[in-house]
Amino acid sequence: DAGVIQSPRHEVTEMGQEVTLRCKPISGHDYLFWYRQTMMRGLELLIYFNNNVPIDDSGMPEDRFSAKMPNASFSTLKIQPSEPRDSAVYFCASSRRTYEQYFGPGTRLTVT
Amino acid sequence: AQRVTQPEKLLSVFKGAPVELKCNYSYSGSPELFWYVQYSRQRLQLLLRHISRESIKGFTADLNKGETSFHLKKPFAQEEDSAMYYCALSRGSTLGRLYFGRGTQLTVWP
Numbered sequence: 001d002a003g004v005i006q007s008p009r010h011e012v013t014e015m016g017q018e019v020t021l022r023c024k025p026i027s028g029h030d031y032l033f034w035y036r037q038t039m040m041r042g043l044e045l046l047i048y049f050n051n052n053v054p055i056d057d058s059g060m061p062e063d064r065f066s067a068k069m070p071n072a073s074f075s076t077l078k079i080q081p082s083e084p085r086d087s088a089v090y091f092c093a094s095s096r097r098t099y100e101q102y103f104g105p106g107t108r109l110t111v112t
Numbered sequence: 113a114q115r116v117t118q119p120e121k122l123l124s125v126f127k128g129a130p131v132e133l134k135c136n137y138s139y140s141g142s143p144e145l146f147w148y149v150q151y152s153r154q155r156l157q158l159l160l161r162h163i164s165r166e167s168i169k170g171f172t173a174d175l176n177k178g179e180t181s182f183h184l185k186k187p188f189a190q191e192e193d194s195a196m197y198y199c200a201l202s203r204g205s206t207l208g209r210l211y212f213g214r215g216t217q218l219t220v221w222p
Contacts, residue, residue, distance in 0.1 A: 003155070004155075041214065042198070042212065042213070042214030042215045043156075043198060043212045043214070043215060045209075045210075045211075045212070048209065055209075056209070091156065093156075099144060099146060099161065099200075099202040099210060100158050100161075101158070101210060102155075102157075103155045103156040103157065104155065105155055106155075
């Protein structure tokens with residue numbers, strides 16, 4: 001099993017552009033989490049899904065951020081329009097009704 | 113509300129010295145506590161959980177409900193222990209959701 005897969009691994013974009021991050025969870029996992037990691041704020045939970053349904057999106061910074069999970073094997077996190085302060089590493093993680101979350105390698109986003 | 117606090121953002125020790133990474137929590141119920149670790153260029157991964165009462169890579173952590181702490185300890189640090197460590201809490205009633213601290217970057221000098 002390749003584990004949680006994220007793409008792209010690195011993204012550099014200009015302010016104002018739309019950014020889409022992708023995640024494929026581990027097969028059979030019914031929880032999916034999106035996190036943002038920065039030096040200043042550490043690891044922040046943005047949103048999480050259970051059985052493809054968003055459960056808690058209170059961590060989503062603002063309306064510029066949106067996340068979808070159209071099926072059990074795919075999720076996206078979209079930022080539109082992007083801003084320099086969105087620069088961070090974005091992690092996707094999945095789990096199966098347990099506290100052991102399996103993290104992807106992350107997407108390093110740079111907004112210039 | 114629940115909260116996990118890691119008071120040290122950075123911690124440096126020399127190889128062979130004892131190391132303790134502090135974690136305090138606030139939660140009115142019965143939490144489950146965990147330590148996650150992220151080595152350089154690797155994925156964040158579970159290191160240990162308090163209910164297992166196990167030692168992983170020489171690390172141990174004891175849940176102290178009186179002091180609401182879950183400090184991570186190792187008697188003799190190794191260079192390969194250098195990593196970012198996150199303390200996390202589960203409310204138990206909310207399956208899947210973890211509350212993470214802000215992390216402590218541990219550097220072990222040779």
